[in-house]
Amino acid sequence: MKALNGIIEEAKNSAKKRIVLPEGYALRVIKAAVLLKQDDVAAPILLGNKKSIQSKAKDHDIDLSDIEIINPVESEWSNELTELLFELRKHKGMSIEQAEDRVQDALWFANLMVKAGYADGCVSGSVYTTGDVVRTALQTIGVKAVSYTHLTLPTIYSV
Numbered sequence: 479m480k481a482l483n484g485i486i487e488e489a490k491n492s493a494k495k496r497i498v499l500p501e502g503y504a505l506r507v508i509k510a511a512v513l514l515k516q517d518d519v520a521a522p523i524l525l526g527n528k529k530s531i532q533s534k535a536k537d538h539d540i541d542l543s544d545i546e547i548i549n550p551v552e553s554e555w556s557n558e559l560t561e562l563l564f565e566l567r568k569h570k571g572m573s574i575e576q577a578e579d580r581v582q583d584a585l586w587f588a589n590l591m592v593k594a595g596y597a598d599g600c601v602s603g604s605v606y607t608t609g610d611v612v613r614t615a616l617q618t619i620g621v622k623a624v625s626y627t628h629l630t631l632p633t634i635y636s637v
Contacts, residue, residue, distance in 0.1 A: 494521045495598035498591050500584035501605045502526035502547065508535055511545050523597060525550055525584040550587035559590040566593075566618060585610060589618035 497514065501507045502524030508531065511522035524531055528547045535542045550556065563586065564577040580586040585606050591597040603611045 494518070496521045496523060496596070497599045497601055498523045498525060498588040498597040500525045500588035500600065500602050502531050502584070503534070504605050505534060505538065507604050508538075508540060508542070512540055512542070515544055521546070523548060523591075525588055527551075548587075550584050551582055553587070555591070555594070555596065556581055556587075559587060559594060562590055562594055563618065585614050586618065589614050593618050593620075 497520040499507050499511055499522055502511075503526040508524065511524050514520045514522045523546045524542075525548055528549050531547055532542060553559075560574070560578045560581045563581060564572060564574050567577065581590065585602060588597070588600045588602065592600050600615070
């Protein structure tokens with residue numbers, strides 16, 4: 479727990495990193511985003527349907543006014559990220575249509591945001607499987623940039 483406290487303190491004292499959370503529709507992810515912002519640890523970005531996320535937050539008396547929410551389906555970056563994914567995966571046989579479909583998925587969109595420099599990191603695995611999380615990161619961000627850490631946060635950020 480001491481090591482985790484050190485990581486959190488270091489994050490608080492450094493330039494705020496934009497961390498994208500592709501499972502933005504999950505209540506515990508919404509709560510975690512609020513805590514990250516409130517504690518000045520990071521600048522969280524929730525992905526998903528904005529109205530649905532805001533409705534869920536409102537139902538639980540959670541204020542998301544300071545939290546950025548992006549819907550991958552409606553994002554101004556969709557075309558750019560589709561092109562990026564196509565360029566990254568065409569050698570493996572991915573078509574532009576397949577890339578377009580994948581970019582609609584929040585996990586793919588989140589990792590492509592990191593690859594394109596729109597976010598500094600992606601945290602997922604609350605709903606997506608470990609296999610999906612790691613596979614998508616490797617296929618978008620690449621082997622050299624992917625760090626997989628499984629943490630269970632029992633007391634500091636238990637939501």
